[in-house]
Every structure is written in C-alpha cells, then in structure tokens.
Amino acid sequence: MTNLKTSPAVYDRVYLTCPGRNLVIEYIDGYCDNEGEYLDEWRVIDLDTGEVFAKDTVPHEVLHTASAMTRVEGSPKPTYVLEARKHFLFKDVPLADKLRHIESHAKDLEHDFKLQADSRCPLDVAMQEYNTMYNHRCWYQEEDGRWEIDFDAC
Numbered sequence: 001m002t003n004l005k006t007s008p009a010v011y012d013r014v015y016l017t018c019p020g021r022n023l024v025i026e027y028i029d030g031y032c033d034n035e036g037e038y039l040d041e042w043r044v045i046d047l048d049t050g051e052v053f054a055k056d057t058v059p060h061e062v063l064h065t066a067s068a069m070t071r072v073e074g075s076p077k078p079t080y081v082l083e084a085r086k087h088f089l090f091k092d093v094p095l096a097d098k099l100r101h102i103e104s105h106a107k108d109l110e111h112d113f114k115l116q117a118d119s120r121c122p123l124d125v126a127m128q129e130y131n132t133m134y135n136h137r138c139w140y141q142e143e144d145g146r147w148e149i150d151f152d153a154c
Helices: 059-070 095-116 122-133
Strands: 009-015 023-032 037-046 052-056 139-141 147-149
Touching: 023 059, 037 059, 052 059, 095 122, 095 147
Parallel strands: none
Antiparallel strands: 009 023, 023 037, 037 052, 139 147
C-alpha cells in the first residue's frame, strides 16, 4: 500500500492571460505534507512551472501582482467604472417605499403650493407625478434595502 501525501484543496481558480505562462489566481486551504504546514491562502502561480509570484491570506496583494503581470504595455491606467444598477418599475417597488417617496414629495408640494396660493391637493399631484414621471425602469434598491430613484435613468 502506498502512502499518499496530503495536499491542500483548491477551492477557486481564475485563469489569467499572460503570454508564455499558465498563470492562475487560486485559493487553497488544507494541510500540505510537502510544506509540513496548514495552508490557507490566495496565490498567483504558474501551473506549468509551480513558480509562485504572490501569496497572502487575503486576495488584495495577490490581485495587485496579477494585475501588474497581465497588464499590456501601453494600455491605459485603470479607472473606476460605475457599477451598473438593475432598474425596476414603480409597480415593483414595495408599498412602504412608494409611500415614503410620495409623502416626501407631497410635503414639498404642500410648501410650494402655499407660497403660490395653489389650491390643488399636494397628495393628488404627488401621486399623479410619480405615476407619470417615475413609472419606468428608474428604481433601484440600495444596500440597506431602501428603494430610490436613479435620476440618471429618468
């Protein structure tokens, strides 16, 4: 019977485009007989040669190394790209958030109407405006669960 060596498990692996190398970013976790220790780390490794270019318990430094290794000469400096939001219709917004928006708008209109001596009902106008102006896919949900209007999508 052969005594098999223990190796850490590979849980995630992302293949990188790097001419002349078979680079990956991978997450490994488990005991390694060859190293004689427990490994729990992210690393950039060439799968053909076994050369490790970066390793850390958190992916930040590993990602930075991988980025530098795979950047094409002359390519533009990385810039922030705004995350695309998934937009919803007004009818898909929960009632509590609809009421919060309409109430806030109605209170603003109430103030404006008093200044202008306008006799219209601010609640009626607010509901009508929300049903016309914001009745398309311009609603999104914040991380805290609140629903808001993306005015750039209006």
